[in-house]
Amino acid sequence: MTASRTARERVRAELTREITDIARRQLATEGAGGLSLRAVAREMGMVSSAIYRYFPSRDDLLTTLIIDGYNAVGEAVEQADAGCARDDFSGRYMAVCHAVRDWAVAHPHEYALLYGSPVPGYQAPEDTIVARSRDVTVLGRIVSDAWRAGAVPAPAEEEVPAELADEAASVKGLMPGVPTGVVWRAVSAWTAMYGWISFEVFGQFNNTIEHRRAAFAHTMRLAAATVGLSSA
Amino acid sequence: MTASRTARERVRAELTREITDIARRQLATEGAGGLSLRAVAREMGMVSSAIYRYFPSRDDLLTTLIIDGYNAVGEAVEQADAGCARDDFSGRYMAVCHAVRDWAVAHPHEYALLYGSPVPGYQAPEDTIVARSRDVTVLGRIVSDAWRAGAVPAPAEEEVPAELADEAASVKGLMPGVPTGVVWRAVSAWTAMYGWISFEVFGQFNNTIEHRRAAFAHTMRLAAATVGLSSA
DNA sequence: CAAAAAACGAGAGCACTGCTCTTGACGAAC
DNA sequence: GTTCGTCAAGAGCAGTGCTCTCGTTTTTTG
Numbered sequence: 138m139t140a141s142r143t144a145r146e147r148v149r150a151e152l153t154r155e156i157t158d159i160a161r162r163q164l165a166t167e168g169a170g171g172l173s174l175r176a177v178a179r180e181m182g183m184v185s186s187a188i189y190r191y192f193p194s195r196d197d198l199l200t201t202l203i204i205d206g207y208n209a210v211g212e213a214v215e216q217a218d219a220g221c222a223r224d225d226f227s228g229r230y231m232a233v234c235h236a237v238r239d240w241a242v243a244h245p246h247e248y249a250l251l252y253g254s255p256v257p258g259y260q261a262p263e264d265t266i267v268a269r270s271r272d273v274t275v276l277g278r279i280v281s282d283a284w285r286a287g288a289v290p291a292p293a294e295e296e297v298p299a300e301l302a303d304e305a306a307s308v309k310g311l312m313p314g315v316p317t318g319v320v321w322r323a324v325s326a327w328t329a330m331y332g333w334i335s336f337e338v339f340g341q342f343n344n345t346i347e348h349r350r351a352a353f354a355h356t357m358r359l360a361a362a363t364v365g366l367s368s369a
Numbered sequence: 370m371t372a373s374r375t376a377r378e379r380v381r382a383e384l385t386r387e388i389t390d391i392a393r394r395q396l397a398t399e400g401a402g403g404l405s406l407r408a409v410a411r412e413m414g415m416v417s418s419a420i421y422r423y424f425p426s427r428d429d430l431l432t433t434l435i436i437d438g439y440n441a442v443g444e445a446v447e448q449a450d451a452g453c454a455r456d457d458f459s460g461r462y463m464a465v466c467h468a469v470r471d472w473a474v475a476h477p478h479e480y481a482l483l484y485g486s487p488v489p490g491y492q493a494p495e496d497t498i499v500a501r502s503r504d505v506t507v508l509g510r511i512v513s514d515a516w517r518a519g520a521v522p523a524p525a526e527e528e529v530p531a532e533l534a535d536e537a538a539s540v541k542g543l544m545p546g547v548p549t550g551v552v553w554r555a556v557s558a559w560t561a562m563y564g565w566i567s568f569e570v571f572g573q574f575n576n577t578i579e580h581r582r583a584a585f586a587h588t589m590r591l592a593a594a595t596v597g598l599s600s601a
Numbered sequence: 602c603a604a605a606a607a608a609c610g611a612g613a614g615c616a617c618t619g620c621t622c623t624t625g626a627c628g629a630a631c
Numbered sequence: 632g633t634t635c636g637t638c639a640a641g642a643g644c645a646g647t648g649c650t651c652t653c654g655t656t657t658t659t660t661g
Contacts, residue, residue, distance in 0.1 A: 187639050255571050256487030300583050325588040332564015351532050356557040417612050
């Protein structure tokens, strides 16, 4: 990768990286809407049209920032999971939840870029889907580990409506052998987590909830219990 | 209100309304980012600077659209609740959830304006807080009605951490007499609902979940059960 | 009823954006 | 060593939010 061939390719990779770094800094301070190609170019001492040699459009720059963001979340989640005892399933779940929230609170604008209102007309390219699924992959591993260990009680057979039985194949593929009822409970818990974080990051809890981290932990504990991950 | 004093005030109210209508239409098609004061002026046959006689800035126009949006959600929620038998608590809860989701699916860009990434630097004025709390007010009424009727089991005393005991006063004020444990479960369920809807509206379920309405209903049923609203 | 005051629409203009096109210089490959 | 592809620069286009000025019209005041 970094085994640069010609000098030109080397400096190109360097500049591409510098552009994304500056763009990420601007994103962090101004938000996605305030990201300006011209401002990036200005900060690099280049003229604005030169940027287009590296990114064909503003959307393409945003796309690489999005991919980087998903990878950052994924990495945080994976490290959090790796730091727990393998058989402490609820501990792993809670650690993973806090990892997502901590990253979101530390990078609110990047989080908004990933999980907030999508830019109209913006089409997520194929490149994003791998990075995007790293978090739910970890979730799937925790749940299926817990299930295999017999730590998760099976919900009633009739809990899941018939039309949902063959749904969400891509999620089920991450939890082989886990019954549908548990899978849906896990999906519910996972979306609930992002809902909570979005409310917090987007300011919906202002003047309402102050002990954010504790409240988040409490909510996640309830969600984990619903999935069947009993607290140790 | 419409007892217009002078002719000038009458035409002013008329034009103000026309501006917001056109703006709302543009918002629905282009999204918040694509809302252009100049385009609104063009569609009205006015020059762009004339708009500023009615709205001092683009943000102020967005603010009235936001207030209108919150009121639309609130009205949908209130009507959904009013259409149910008063003692069918889980039915009321489910009806209210579907009301929010149906509105969001029908008005994705307006929903994004209300619950998506906030515009950086945008400060929600005081005017919004009344309209904003109409939905959670209904939720509070359902839960406290159910609690008063003895339909909600009390969670264990020690469930809620001590630091959360005196939190979220504004929410608790909507559920007088309801124990803290139930309040927090209701808050969790409510944020989970918005999390689900945001994921759906913002496209996170693309290529993953197809039977959106059924999956939403299933998730909401799980959440209602966690609160203690047993299905009839 | 007439004069002062306020509100209004039009227009020009500023600073900014994303993006395109052309021009001239530099490095790489044949 | 010449040709070819890559690059930064600059000018320019269409669009944005917003400000200011200038007559005109309507309302309020004397």
